[in-house]
Amino acid sequence: MSKVRHVIRLLELLAQETRQPLNYSGFKVMSEYVGKVADDETDISPKYLDDVYRAMNKKLVEGRTETRTKPKYLDIIARFLNFKGGFNEFSFEQEIEISDTLKSCEGFWWSYVRANNGDFIFKAPVRIYQDEKLKEMYMELKGRERTFCGKLILKGNCMTGFLESGTNKRLGLIFQLGDTRIINTIQGVFCGISTYNEPIAGREILIRETNIDYNEMVWCQYNLHDERIDVRIRDYFSLYNKNCIKITQSEFEL
Numbered sequence: 001m002s003k004v005r006h007v008i009r010l011l012e013l014l015a016q017e018t019r020q021p022l023n024y025s026g027f028k029v030m031s032e033y034v035g036k037v038a039d040d041e042t043d044i045s046p047k048y049l050d051d052v053y054r055a056m057n058k059k060l061v062e063g064r065t066e067t068r069t070k071p072k073y074l075d076i077i078a079r080f081l082n083f084k085g086g087f088n089e090f091s092f093e094q095e096i097e098i099s100d101t102l103k104s105c106e107g108f109w110w111s112y113v114r115a116n117n118g119d120f121i122f123k124a125p126v127r128i129y130q131d132e133k134l135k136e137m138y139m140e141l142k143g144r145e146r147t148f149c150g151k152l153i154l155k156g157n158c159m160t161g162f163l164e165s166g167t168n169k170r171l172g173l174i175f176q177l178g179d180t181r182i183i184n185t186i187q188g189v190f191c192g193i194s195t196y197n198e199p200i201a202g203r204e205i206l207i208r209e210t211n212i213d214y215n216e217m218v219w220c221q222y223n224l225h226d227e228r229i230d231v232r233i234r235d236y237f238s239l240y241n242k243n244c245i246k247i248t249q250s251e252f253e254l
Helices: 004-018 024-035 046-062 071-080 086-095 231-236
Strands: 107-114 120-131 136-142 147-155 158-164 170-176 185-193 199-209 220-223 244-246
Touching: 004 024, 004 046, 004 071, 004 086, 024 046, 024 071, 071 086, 136 158, 147 170, 158 185, 170 199, 199 231
Parallel strands: none
Antiparallel strands: 107 120, 107 199, 120 136, 120 220, 136 147, 147 158, 158 170, 170 185, 185 199, 199 244
16 A cells, blocks of 8 residues: 555655656657656557556545555656665655754855964855655755755754865864754854864854845855944954864974
């Protein structure tokens, strides 16, 4: 037996992946896409997809939660959507719920850190979003030269993650969230690799942005005394030793 809502969700994701509407003409195109990854003896016809979608929605209206479907067909569709374990893997993923605390962080943010060299504050755009297919939360940060992206997880009351850039640059992040569901400011720490390929670390804060779209947000560098930056942020980053850690080989020798 399969869960009705899982079958419907599978077809919705198939429609998103192929950029087709959930109607017969759309199912015709979806059938062609799926057929390319199926074996020669399997034919998932547009009629089958249309019939299943209609039947599942009817059962949903009737309050029925389970259904009998052709598992081979559902496996093929799931594998087309990169669920290597087929429909069983897909169904398992659908049961995983994202933490409400992490969900409350969804949106656009400004990241502030103090520069490791010089009296500057770096302000970077951040987007925290849900991947509905994988049931996971992700963060994207636009730096000066590259964009970092990675999965976020909740450990205790902390949001943690590693952001990759596709190059040697990588960021590790830990932010304290607490128990509140209304979050507009987040404090934490980061570690990474400097421009000179050395380990660096420091304090970081995130401030929620509600007036500007993420695509319009741009990385900026400000002097520590620039009045365009909120005085509370300038005061927070005013002392180098409280905000930055940089390895200096000469400081410790055996």
